[in-house]
Amino acid sequence: MTWDEAVAFALSLRDTELSTSYGKPAVKVVSNGRAFLYPSHEAATSFAVGIDLDTVEMLKATEPATYWQTPHYQGWPAVLIRYAAEDEDRVREIIAKSRDWAAAMPKPRPRKRK
Secondary structure, eight states, X not given: OOHHHHHHHHHHSTTEEEEEETTEEEEEETTTOOEEEEEOSSOTXXXXXXXXXXXXHHHHHHOTTTEEOOTTTTTSSEEEEETTOSOHHXXXXXXXXXXXXXXXXXXXXXXXXX
């Protein structure tokens, strides 16, 4: 799955929009502004989704060839998904679950400007 295919699928989900996060493209939930799909900050081979820590650990343990983390992401509710993932249906399922997880969160607090 390419980045463009992941974005296209994420945008097919309800209440989503293409936006930015930390200056990079991201797909967010419209109703609360939470990003749930974004490019990896460190690995050109993967993109990231935000998802609960229990799911992160389960995915890394059961499908480490597809789902993984760099030190940047460890301890955070996000997992990297390799573009070369063999089971694209499973990847779509995880993207949809990520969207639902993000949609259930409150709006982020505004950042303080220096």
